[in-house]
Amino acid sequence: MAIVKSDILKELSNNYPNFLKKDLRKFIDIIINEIKNSLYKDERVELRGFGVWSAHTQKARVSRNPKTGEKVNTPEKKTVHFKMSKELVKKINNNE
Numbered sequence: 001m002a003i004v005k006s007d008i009l010k011e012l013s014n015n016y017p018n019f020l021k022k023d024l025r026k027f028i029d030i031i032i033n034e035i036k037n038s039l040y041k042d043e044r045v046e047l048r049g050f051g052v053w054s055a056h057t058q059k060a061r062v063s064r065n066p067k068t069g070e071k072v073n074t075p076e077k078k079t080v081h082f083k084m085s086k087e088l089v090k091k092i093n094n095n096e
Contacts, residue, residue: 005028005032008028009021009024009025009028012024012027012028035053038053039053039054039055039080040055042055048085049085049087049088050084050085050088051082051083051084051085051088052082052083052085053080053081053082054080054081054083055078055079055080055081056078056079056080056081057076057077057078057079058076058077058078058079059076060073060074060075060076061073061074062074
């Protein structure tokens with residue numbers, strides 16, 4: 001099962017009934033936008049106890065179309081790398 005932003009919003013509104021949903025939505029949007037902006041600027045984003053996001057650059061290369069076997073030039077591009085924290089790895093593997 002995947003979790004989506006609306007599920008996070010429901011969970012937050014259930015746990016914090018004193019906050020308005022529109023304020024919680026703004027809070028979620030601010031966090032997501034700050035992560036996006038930091039990655040765009042090639043900065044590292046760390047949430048202690050959860051993980052680290054970082055932007056990596058893939059070099060331009062010649063790849064192959066698997067359907068036709070034709071060689072294709074793939075331009076340089078940025079990708080996002082996520083590394084889980086040790087606590088999260090333990091929690092996932094030990095079902096704590």
